[in-house]
Amino acid sequence: MDELMCQKVWQVVAAIPPGKVASYGQVAELAGLPRMARMVGRILSQLPKDSQLPWFRVINAQGRISFPLDSDAYRCQRERLEADGVEFNGERINLRVYRWSGEAD
């Protein structure tokens, strides 16, 4: 994937406000890459561990974190979302409440 594609994705992710979440598909759409949700996941997976990008605000379309429940990655993402003020009902986040509209605040 080219540099431009990555930059578009990073730009969209960076714009997700605290306390809100966006799905991989939504990020792809907003980045001008419709139907390329998997590409977004791949790009995020390649971020350096110390990245300042709010990658944890990106979850799947079912309102769930896309990592195994028992993984460190899952716990890390969940902690950061909760610190953001995002509530979980079991393993799920209510998208009708926390889904980012896609617009700037």
Next chain:
DNA sequence: TCCTTGACGGAGA
């Protein structure tokens, strides 16, 4: 090359 594997998603059953 071909095949499998993903931080995915939508349509059916």
Next chain:
DNA sequence: ATCTCCGCCAAGG
């Protein structure tokens, strides 16, 4: 609500 089955597309074997 849950579970398959496909489509999607770049990487790695």
